[in-house]
Amino acid sequence: MTRTSGIGKESSVVNTLSARRRHPLAAFVVLFLALGLIGATYATLGSAKAKAASSAAATPEQLAEGQKLFQSACSSCHGLQAQGVQGSGPSLIGVGAAAVDFQVGTGRMPAMQIGPQVQAKPPVYTQEQIDAMAAYISSLGAGPDVPAADVYTPDLSDQGSVANGGVLFRSNCSQCHNIVGAGGALTDGKFAPPLRQTSEKHIYEAMLTGPQNMPIFGNSVMSPQNKRDIIAYLMHSRTEAGSPGGLDLGSIGPVSEGLFVWTIVLGLLIVIACWIGAHTTKASRARVAHFEATTGKDATNNE
């Protein structure tokens, strides 16, 4: 009797607690929704911009702008006419707009110092400036063009495309970039970078231009469709569905994955342990009570 009122009190306390808890939770939900919205908007705007950039034809103003930028930022290593400077930088005549877009777009160029391998870093130039330099370089000698969005954007809903891309990736790329594009070390302090962050366009351009000691996968060696399939495979492997070992937890890294294991899995184990504990005592108590009631004997007496 006193028990019931006790439980009533407890549950009213729980109710007030859960009512209070609603506020911070609601704030989190709103925050997540807002972040999602920003992400989606950014993605749409970004791809729209990329489309506009690759379809624009070079104008005389763009060429002049590209030449000016090139002469101030790149000619010290590549020469005033992009003819190359012995010991500083290779000739860029004939490397094509795609090479410039890749090298400057991934922040490799302008190189800061000469090491075993020029590192990727946040890009220094806007896409407009990169387009101008790319147009200028390609005006000096024909080379692979920056691909249009429909050339490098894969159809992710096509499972055949993803599967074919996986086969192609394993036979052409994984010896350097590792099985799921996780990257790997090469000789002489060089390395094949991980491909988890690289945009579709830059992956396509890397294949077209073969930076450093990566081979060139020109269209006669590997068709545009096959390149797109490889991109489909890489994009797919970034999503949960592409993780062969089960959930990849978003591939955001060991810290967050460790945290997941600590909080969720350990928490679950504790809950299971408590559940087992509570249930076995309860169950055995009930059994003992039943035994004593029906037989009239003391259950602790083993005779």
Ligand code: HEC
């Ligand atoms: C400090 C010297 C240096 C500067 C400055 C520099 N580069 Fe380079 N660049 C290099 C070197 C060295 C390589 C060879 C890259 C490698 O082997 O990793 C290279 C490679 C390249 C390539 C690839 C060529 C190919 O065969 O695919 C392009 C394109 C390029 N640079 C463009 C530029 C542009 C555009 C700028 C100016 C925004 C620039 N570079 C500034 C040193 C430089």
Ligand code: HEC
């Ligand atoms: C012989 C080894 C080798 C092979 C094979 C190879 N790559 Fe590479 N790849 C490299 C190296 C080295 C770099 C770094 C170049 C640099 O930093 O200038 C690179 C860079 C890249 C990048 C740029 C990554 C970034 O974020 O900047 C992409 C994308 C890429 N490779 C894709 C591929 C694909 C796709 C294939 C297969 C079709 C492939 N690679 C095959 C060695 C290789």
